[in-house]
Amino acid sequence: MSSERRIDLAWLMLVLLSVGGAGIGSTDGNAVLVAVGVSVVMAIKLRLVCSYFLELHEAHPRIRRAVMTFCHGMPVLVILTTAFGDTLSRLTGALIG
Amino acid sequence: MWVGIFCEITEFALLFAVFFVARAHHPEAFRAGPDQLSLLAGTGYTLMLLTSGWCVARALHAMRRSDRTACLRWMLAGFVFGLGYPAIKIFELQRNFALGLDGDAGVFIVSYYYLTFTHLVHVFWGLLGMLWVIARTGFGAYTAEEHSGLEAFACYWHVTDMIWLMIFPLFYLLG
Numbered sequence: 001m002s003s004e005r006r007i008d009l010a011w012l013m014l015v016l017l018s019v020g021g022a023g024i025g026s027t028d029g030n031a032v033l034v035a036v037g038v039s040v041v042m043a044i045k046l047r048l049v050c051s052y053f054l055e056l057h058e059a060h061p062r063i064r065r066a067v068m069t070f071c072h073g074m075p076v077l078v079i080l081t082t083a084f085g086d087t088l089s090r091l092t093g094a095l096i097g
Numbered sequence: 098m099w100v101g102i103f104c105e106i107t108e109f110a111l112l113f114a115v116f117f118v119a120r121a122h123h124p125e126a127f128r129a130g131p132d133q134l135s136l137l138a139g140t141g142y143t144l145m146l147l148t149s150g151w152c153v154a155r156a157l158h159a160m161r162r163s164d165r166t167a168c169l170r171w172m173l174a175g176f177v178f179g180l181g182y183p184a185i186k187i188f189e190l191q192r193n194f195a196l197g198l199d200g201d202a203g204v205f206i207v208s209y210y211y212l213t214f215t216h217l218v219h220v221f222w223g224l225l226g227m228l229w230v231i232a233r234t235g236f237g238a239y240t241a242e243e244h245s246g247l248e249a250f251a252c253y254w255h256v257t258d259m260i261w262l263m264i265f266p267l268f269y270l271l272g
Contacts, residue, residue, distance in 0.1 A: 003158060004155060004158050007151065007154050007155060007158065008151075010151075011147065011148070011150075011151035014147045014151075015144060015147060015148075018140060018143045018144060018147065018265075019140065021266065021270065022136055022139070022140045022269070022270065024270065031128070031271075034270075034271065035271060038266045038270050038271060039266075041266075042262060042263065042266050045262050046259055046262055046263070049150065049255055049258060049259050049262065050259070052154070053150050053151070053153075053154045053251075053255045053258070054252060054255040054256070054259070059099075063099055066103070067106070067256075070106055070110065071259065074113065074263050077113070077117060078266070078267070078271070081117045081120060081121060082271070085120065085121040085124055086121070088117065088118065088121035089121040089122050092118045092121065092122070093122075
């Protein structure tokens with residue numbers, strides 16, 4: 001498969017995930033489960049952009065690691081701050097009064 | 098190039114940290130927040146930016162095989178789709194203000210404006226950069242061997258796209 005064809009397929013996947021992901025968000029379910037669903041879709045989309053659009057595999061390993069940490073960190077933080085919002089509120093309460 | 102991109106990432110990482118803390122302190126406001134916004138507009142931004150990013154990626158590949166005409170066409174298409182973002186923003190802001198969703202509408206809406214306006218500024222820089230790269234491509238400044246300017250712009254635009262892919266679910270989906 002040509003590199004152009006792979007980019008086209010990645011874009012198609014991204015469009016489908018964006019529309020499908022919007023459907024996940026509009027469901028009335030357990031907040032943590034919705035956060036997990038939304039985060040998984042977010043992680044897949046970020047991975048597709050990094051791999052096929054940004055071509056991160058060609059970047060310096062340190063740059064690649066830093067960007068991937070940011071991309072993987074966000075979905076994880078979404079889940080953790082949804083599941084443990086009370087704890088985060090207590091921990092940061094002293095900072096913001 | 099990467100120094101600039103990491104500045105952008107750091108800026109948004111800080112704003113995301115503020116978002117998570119605000120959400121932890123005001124869970125009810127953030128739970129009800131997405132219902133106030135237009136999911137159609139949010140999805141529209143996402144599709145415009147993703148399609149614009151796709152065009153820019155195709156433009157880069159066209160340049161790598163020395164097809165300057167195709168590169169220019171893909172870049173122009175990328176610019177048109179990129180303009181879709183501020184165009185939708187105008188309609189969404191009109192809708193929001195008509196519904197009273199201004200700077201006094203609570204912590205969720207204030208966080209929303211902070212993050213999305215900051216992102217909009219980055220999109221504007223990207224659109225200006227895209228015009229510059231289109232002009233350079235038109236004047237034959239890039240070749241298959243040397244097109245680092247085009248590559249640098251493409252990286253910036255894809256990272257701006259990535260940031261939106263993070264912002265979108267935070268405000269439009271996580272109820």
